[in-house]
Amino acid sequence: MHDKCCADFQAAVDDYLIRHRSIIDVLTKYQEATARVNRAFAKAVTGCGCVEIKAGRQQIPAETSFSDLKQFMSTHVSGEPCEHCKEVLVTELGHSLFYMAALCNLSGLKFHDVMRQECQNVKTLGVYHLS
DSSP, rough: OOOHHHHHHHHHHHHHOOOOOOOHHHHHHHHHHHHHHHHHHHHHIIOOSSSSEEEOOOOOOOOOGGGGGGGGGGOOOEOOOOHHHHHHHHHHHHHHHHHHHHHHHHHHHHHHHHHHHHHHHHHGGGEEEEE
16 A cells, blocks of 8 residues: 555656756755755744744753653654644645655655665664664
8 A cells, every 4th residue: 555655656756747857956856845844844933933942951860761761852842833834844845755756766766665665774773773
């Protein structure tokens, strides 16, 4: 099921990506799309106010075990995006996924295989995955 959804999405991207087929265009459009995700979240905070960021140093008790660490880590996010901000975030995340699928197409990769491999890496490496 998931494989078909990813394959259908990737095929649709391939069908509809006409103007920006150059790898240079796709790379820069992907970068722009991810920047727009960041901007949409920032506008939810600074423009709408439905989300607040209250950042500070993480407060972790000294004797905390590794398995309990997550419960002490703050996201620094308070609130949830309102319907309007959520709609904008979904749109911008979708555009980002579109250009990620386009990069997969131009690289000869399957979007689903990339997701499956990354999922396996996360499960195998756990917290060491991005360090």
